[in-house]
Amino acid sequence: MAPGSVPVPAPRVAGIVDLLDRLDRAVASALAPVTGAEGVSRDGWRVLLMLARGGGRSMGEIAAHTALPAPTATRVVDRLVASRLAFRRTDPNDRRRVLVHLAADGRAVVERVCGRVERDAEAVIGRPATTERAQLAELLEALATAS
Template sequence: MAAPAPGATGVVEFLDRVDHAVATALSTHPSATEVSRDGWRVLLMLARGTGRSMGEIAGHTSLPAPTATRIVDRLVERKLAYRSADPLDRRRVLVHLSAEGRTVVESVCQRVQRILSPRRAPAARPAACDSTIPGPRAGSVV
């Protein structure tokens, strides 16, 4: 059996650190303690734009449609996301990040950044946790 390439080991170790940081950040945020990894991936997707269809969510997360629907159902129950009719096609439902969901994403991203950043120098902000996340803020009417 061949040893892994030196660069690959570093990447895998970094991804393991990021995965652990996300799990830690999710487990310590009161509104996100029961959000699964797949739920987190959906929240990040929703944070990057406007409403998304269930087909887009399932495709982006590589989840079967019924699983994606159950995850969105849980996010809606926890008030981290909400559904609305597509203004262009009233038969289609769009999923949006709620103000509470946006607060969770921003808080978890900041915590992940603190966990991963060296103490002496600020690290670049991960693209998934861009501070210019569009949409409603906590306290705004959705």
């Protein structure tokens, strides 16, 4: 603190903000060992998960979804392609565009990682009832789409 300055009280952290921060760290620590064992970075995982939702994706869509600069997104996709987890194919509707698709090995990685993380989460919190799971999914979807 500079001489003569007055200390400023710490801001009150809203409950939801603190919870989201803690959740982000918990997700990162749950995913890191599992994706790391698969040889996939966190950015690579985000791309694989996006591709697993179906359809080919342009590099612009991938960069926007991952919030990565385009050159970095390209390097991430290059690594996924080199690892045979994804592949590129010309867009059948626009021959000038190239789309990135999930490869069979990539789908297997997504299934293994999701299965492992879900089993680990269930070991900690138990298996929620179908209605609780649906409510949680609905609330998280609302938060994810609001931003």
